[in-house]
Amino acid sequence: MKDQLVELIGKISSGCLPETEIERIADEAAQAYADPQAFLVANPDINYDDSFPIPLGEWVVVGSLPDTVLFQADSYQDLFAQIVASFGPDVAFNIKPKQLAKVEALTALNRIQVQMGSMNKEAGGYVLMNFSQLLDDELQMVLVYGNDVERVLELCAQVGIAAAPALEALRVALHV
Incomplete structure (x- = not known):
């Protein structure tokens, strides 16, 4: 899934994000998709709970995109x-x-x-x-x-x- 996320974030950022940032976001989102509980334990500062209408991995993608994207x-x-x-x-x-x-x-x-x-x-x-x-x-x-x-x-x-x-x-x- 990480490769798909890298490609997706790269395409929606239209050159606004450096490759290292795209990789970081994709890596975090892939971890959050794969094991939401472990991701939340490892990242206690993340404000997410089961009431959100989207999965944690998607929330990581959306929340990580800058306002230029x-x-x-x-x-x-x-x-x-x-x-x-x-x-x-x-x-x-x-x-x-x-x-x-x-x-x-x-x-x-x-x-x-x-x-x-x-x-x-x-x-x-x-x-x-x-x-x-x-x-x-x-x-x-x-x-x-x-x-x-x-x-x-x-x-x-x-x-x-x-x-x-x-x-x-x-x-x-x-x-x-």
Whole structure:
């Protein structure tokens, strides 16, 4: 499982995490998946119990991803502001977060996806993907290169982490 986790974390981090950090997260998560009780005993500082809606290994992955990889927000405006911040001031965006404030969820997400899909063309653009179960926020997503979407979905299925392209998932949820 560790190899699958290394590949998955590498693909969802899109170059934002050094290889050593990817290895560390994957190793800890693999241990937590394999023997949750032993992992909790060895890591008493971890705040996890059986009431969490996801397995400990998945919780380790989600909790270890920095805010430049895992975007969590209660509105698309805040989500997009986090995405813009993660790219830094040198990257220009055609839309601004405040332009998403008064539009429907589907419109907002579509605008974000169009913007992200137009970037990094050689990698197939970026696709916003829902990642894992929602914990404390309404939205929880990662950016994945368009060329990696199918492989990320395969890896998520193999390790048991829920994932779906966000725009498609919202269209299905709204029956559009």
